[in-house]
Amino acid sequence: MDVFERNCETLKAMLADTGVKARPHAKAHKSGYLARAQLAILGDVASGVCCQTVRELEAMVAAGVDDIFLTNQVVGPDKLRRLRAALDAAPGVVGVLVDDAAQVAALEQAVAGSSKTLDVYVEVDVGQNRCGTRPGAPAADLAATVVAADGLRFRGAHCYHGLLQHVRKTDERKAKVGGVCDGVRATLAALEAAGIGCDVVTGGGTGTFPYERDSGLYTEVQPGSFCLMDGDYLANDYDDAPFERSLAVRATVVSRPTADRAVVDRAAKESEIPNFKGSYLGRFPLVVDAGSKAVDLVSGAPTLAVGSFRSGGDEHGIIDGPGDLACGDHVELFPSHCDPCVNLHDYWVCHRGGVVEAVVPVDARGPGL
Amino acid sequence: MDVFERNCETLKAMLADTGVKARPHAKAHKSGYLARAQLAILGDVASGVCCQTVRELEAMVAAGVDDIFLTNQVVGPDKLRRLRAALDAAPGVVGVLVDDAAQVAALEQAVAGSSKTLDVYVEVDVGQNRCGTRPGAPAADLAATVVAADGLRFRGAHCYHGLLQHVRKTDERKAKVGGVCDGVRATLAALEAAGIGCDVVTGGGTGTFPYERDSGLYTEVQPGSFCLMDGDYLANDYDDAPFERSLAVRATVVSRPTADRAVVDRAAKESEIPNFKGSYLGRFPLVVDAGSKAVDLVSGAPTLAVGSFRSGGDEHGIIDGPGDLACGDHVELFPSHCDPCVNLHDYWVCHRGGVVEAVVPVDARGPGL
Numbered sequence: 001m002d003v004f005e006r007n008c009e010t011l012k013a014m015l016a017d018t019g020v021k022a023r024p025h026a027k028a029h030k031s032g033y034l035a036r037a038q039l040a041i042l043g044d045v046a047s048g049v050c051c052q053t054v055r056e057l058e059a060m061v062a063a064g065v066d067d068i069f070l071t072n073q074v075v076g077p078d079k080l081r082r083l084r085a086a087l088d089a090a091p092g093v094v095g096v097l098v099d100d101a102a103q104v105a106a107l108e109q110a111v112a113g114s115s116k117t118l119d120v121y122v123e124v125d126v127g128q129n130r131c132g133t134r135p136g137a138p139a140a141d142l143a144a145t146v147v148a149a150d151g152l153r154f155r156g157a158h159c160y161h162g163l164l165q166h167v168r169k170t171d172e173r174k175a176k177v178g179g180v181c182d183g184v185r186a187t188l189a190a191l192e193a194a195g196i197g198c199d200v201v202t203g204g205g206t207g208t209f210p211y212e213r214d215s216g217l218y219t220e221v222q223p224g225s226f227c228l229m230d231g232d233y234l235a236n237d238y239d240d241a242p243f244e245r246s247l248a249v250r251a252t253v254v255s256r257p258t259a260d261r262a263v264v265d266r267a268a269k270e271s272e273i274p275n276f277k278g279s280y281l282g283r284f285p286l287v288v289d290a291g292s293k294a295v296d297l298v299s300g301a302p303t304l305a306v307g308s309f310r311s312g313g314d315e316h317g318i319i320d321g322p323g324d325l326a327c328g329d330h331v332e333l334f335p336s337h338c339d340p341c342v343n344l345h346d347y348w349v350c351h352r353g354g355v356v357e358a359v360v361p362v363d364a365r366g367p368g369l
Numbered sequence: 370m371d372v373f374e375r376n377c378e379t380l381k382a383m384l385a386d387t388g389v390k391a392r393p394h395a396k397a398h399k400s401g402y403l404a405r406a407q408l409a410i411l412g413d414v415a416s417g418v419c420c421q422t423v424r425e426l427e428a429m430v431a432a433g434v435d436d437i438f439l440t441n442q443v444v445g446p447d448k449l450r451r452l453r454a455a456l457d458a459a460p461g462v463v464g465v466l467v468d469d470a471a472q473v474a475a476l477e478q479a480v481a482g483s484s485k486t487l488d489v490y491v492e493v494d495v496g497q498n499r500c501g502t503r504p505g506a507p508a509a510d511l512a513a514t515v516v517a518a519d520g521l522r523f524r525g526a527h528c529y530h531g532l533l534q535h536v537r538k539t540d541e542r543k544a545k546v547g548g549v550c551d552g553v554r555a556t557l558a559a560l561e562a563a564g565i566g567c568d569v570v571t572g573g574g575t576g577t578f579p580y581e582r583d584s585g586l587y588t589e590v591q592p593g594s595f596c597l598m599d600g601d602y603l604a605n606d607y608d609d610a611p612f613e614r615s616l617a618v619r620a621t622v623v624s625r626p627t628a629d630r631a632v633v634d635r636a637a638k639e640s641e642i643p644n645f646k647g648s649y650l651g652r653f654p655l656v657v658d659a660g661s662k663a664v665d666l667v668s669g670a671p672t673l674a675v676g677s678f679r680s681g682g683d684e685h686g687i688i689d690g691p692g693d694l695a696c697g698d699h700v701e702l703f704p705s706h707c708d709p710c711v712n713l714h715d716y717w718v719c720h721r722g723g724v725v726e727a728v729v730p731v732d733a734r735g736p737g738l
Contacts, residue, residue: 075697103696293736312499314708
C-alpha cells in the first residue's frame with residue numbers, strides 16, 4: 001500500500017497545475033476498494049475512473065464512484081440491461097463508448113424511461129486498428145447521432161492507442177503520440193464544423209500519458225497500470241514516469257529436489273523432455289505453487305529477486321537459482337502484465353511493510369462480461 | 370452436455386473389462402456438478418476423482434465425491450489446516466502426494482486427532498523433472514516413512530509425466546510411456562524388497578492413458594481434458610482416443626469496421642503498428658468481446674468455425690475472415706488449453722443442442738490455493 005499510494009501521489013504531481021485530469025483505469029486492479037483509495041489521493045486532479053466491462057462498472061457503482069466511464073462498446077441485450085440498471089443505481093454519471101450508429105440506437109432504447117442521462121463518447125481509431133470510427137468527419141457524424149438521441153449526452157472523444165503503451169523507447173513513443181494527435185485534431189475540427197461541442201478528449205495510458213497531457217488537446221488521461229506496475233511497463237525506457245512495482249504474487253516452495261539429483265538426473269534427462277530448452281546442469285531448481293493459473297504468462301514469465309521462473313504447468317512454477325530456500329518458504333513473483341494476473345485472483349491482500357491491513361475482493365474480476 | 374457425456378461413455382468403453390480404473394481429473398472442469406456427471410456415467414469403472422489444489426478438494430468434498438485424490442504436495446500451515454478440515458468433512462477417503470519426508474511429518478501433525486485416515490501417495494519423478502522422488506529405492510524409502518506415520522495410509526505410487534501428453538506422434542508418445550514404465554517397475558521392485566504393499570499405481574493423462582492402461586503396471590489412469598478437449602490435445606496424432614470438443618467460449622461481435630476501412634486504412638497503417646505481423650489487406654476484421662481475460666492464450670489462440678482469431682488485448686479479440694457477421698452476432702471460440710480457460714470463468718453454461726439445462730459455478734476456480 002505504501003508503494004501503491006506513492007504511485008498515486010506521483011501521478012497527482014505529474015498532473016497538478018496542468019489542467020489535465022486523471023481518470024485512472026480500474027481494469028488494472030479491478031477493485032472498488034483500490035479505486036476509492038486512488039481517488040482519495042488524487043482529489044481534484046481526478047475526473048473519475050475508467051472501467052472496461054459491465055462487471056467492472058457494477059463494482060465501481062457499488063463502490064460509490066461519482067463518474068464512471070466504461071471505455072468499451074456495450075453490445076447485446078444482457079449487457080444493455082445491466083448497463084441500464086447500473087446507470088439507475090449509480091451515484092453520479094456513467095459513460096460508454098460507441099463506434100457505430102446502431103449502438104447509439106440500442107443505447108437510446110436501453111435508457112428509455114430512466115431519470116438519468118447516459119454519457120456517450122465516440123471512440124476514434126487513432127491507430128490501434130481495433131475498434132473506433134475513423135478520425136474526422138466519420139467521428140463527427142456519429143457524434144451528431146448521439147446529440148440527436150433521447151436520453152444520451154455526447155460527452156467527448158475517446159482517442160486511445162493501446163499498442164503505443166509498450167513501445168520501448170521514449171522518443172519513439174512520444175513521436176507516435178504525435179500521430180495520434182493528428183487524428184484528434186481532425187476530429188475536433190470536424191466536430192467544430194458540425195457545431196458540436198466536445199467537452200472531453202480522453203486517452204493515454206501509463207506508457208504515453210505525459211505526451212497526451214502536454215498535447216494541448218487532451219482534457220484527461222487514463223493510466224491504469226501506474227499504481228501497480230509490471231514487467232512489461234518496467235521494460236519501457238522511462239525518463240518521465242517514475243512508478244514503482246506494488247504488485248506481487250506470493251508463492252510457496254512445495255518441492256525441492258536434492259542437489260545431486262538436480263545435477264545428475266536432470267542433466268541426463270534433458271534429451272527426453274519435449275520442447276526442453278536450456279540446461280539443468282549445475283542448477284538447483286525448486287518448485288513453487290504458482291503456475292499459469294496464478295501468474296499470467298501471456299506477456300512473459302514473472303521475475304523474482306533471486307533466480308528465474310519457468311512455467312511448470314497450471315499449478316507449478318520452476319525456479320532456477322536460489323540455493324537456500326526450503327519447502328514452505330515463500331517467494332514473491334512480479335508479473336509481466338498486471339491486469340490479467342490480477343484477474344486470476346479473488347482477493348487483494350493489502351499490506352504495508354508486510355503487515356496486512358485489508359483483504360478485499362477483486363470484485364470486478366471476470367471474463368469480459 | 371451431449372458431447373461431454375459421449376466423451377465419458379468413450380472413456381468408459383476404453384477401460385471396460387481391462388481392470389484399470391478411471392480417476393478423471395477435476396482440474397480440467399473445476400466443477401463439482403461436472404465431476405458428479407462424469408462419475409454417474411463411469412460407474413464402476415471410476416475409482417474416484419483427482420484434483421490439483423486444496424480449493425478443488427473442497428469443491429469435490431462439497432459435491433459429495435467418495436474418493437478424492439489431490440495430485441499435489443500440500444505445503445504450509447494454511448493449506449494443511451484446510452486439508453484437515455476437508456478430510457474431516459469428506460464423505461469418503463482423501464489422498465495427497467508427498468515427495469519429501471518433511472511433508473510426511475507435516476501431514477502426520479495436520480491429521481493428528483482426526484477420526485479419519487489420510488491416504489498418501491508417493492510422487493515418483495518418471496521423467497517430468499518437476500516434483501517427485503527418484504524412482505526405485507528413494508520412492509520406497511519415502512513410502513516407508515508414510516507407513517511408519519500415525520494417521521496416514523500409504524496408498525500407492527503416483528507416476529505421471531505431464532509433458533508426454535502433448536507429444537504429437539502416437540508412436541513417439543507410446544514409446545516414451547515405455548520409459549515411464551521403467552521407473553514404475555524400479556519403484557515397485559524397491560517397494561516389494563522393502564516389504565511394502567502398493568495397492569495403486571496411478572498416472573496417465575488424456576494424451577497417454579491407453580498406454581498406461583495396457584502396461585500391466587497401472588491400476589488407474591487420470592485423464593482430465595478428455596471430457597472437454599482443446600486445440601492442444603486435438604493437435605495430437607490420435608489413433609486411439611476419439612474424444613470430441615465440448616467446450617467453447619461464446620463471444621459477441623462488438624465492433625465491425627466497414628469493408629473500405631478494412632482495405633484502405635488498415636493496409637496503410639500496418640507499418641505503424643508495433644510488432645504487427647501479417648497483412649490487413651483484403652481482410653474484413655471484426656472485434657469480439659473476448660480477449661486474454663476470457664480465453665487463455667498461453668498455449669495459442671483459440672480456433673473458430675470460420676476465420677482466425679488474434680488477441681486484441683485483455684477484453685478484445687480480432688477475427689479475420691467471416692464476412693457476414695454484424696454487431697451483436699455470436700461466435701464460438703474453441704480454446705487451445707481447456708484448464709486455464711475454464712479457470713478464467715465463474716460459471717459453466719451447460720447446454721444440450723443450444724438449450725441451456727444448467728448454469729453451475731466453476732466452484733473450484735482459483736489461483737493455486
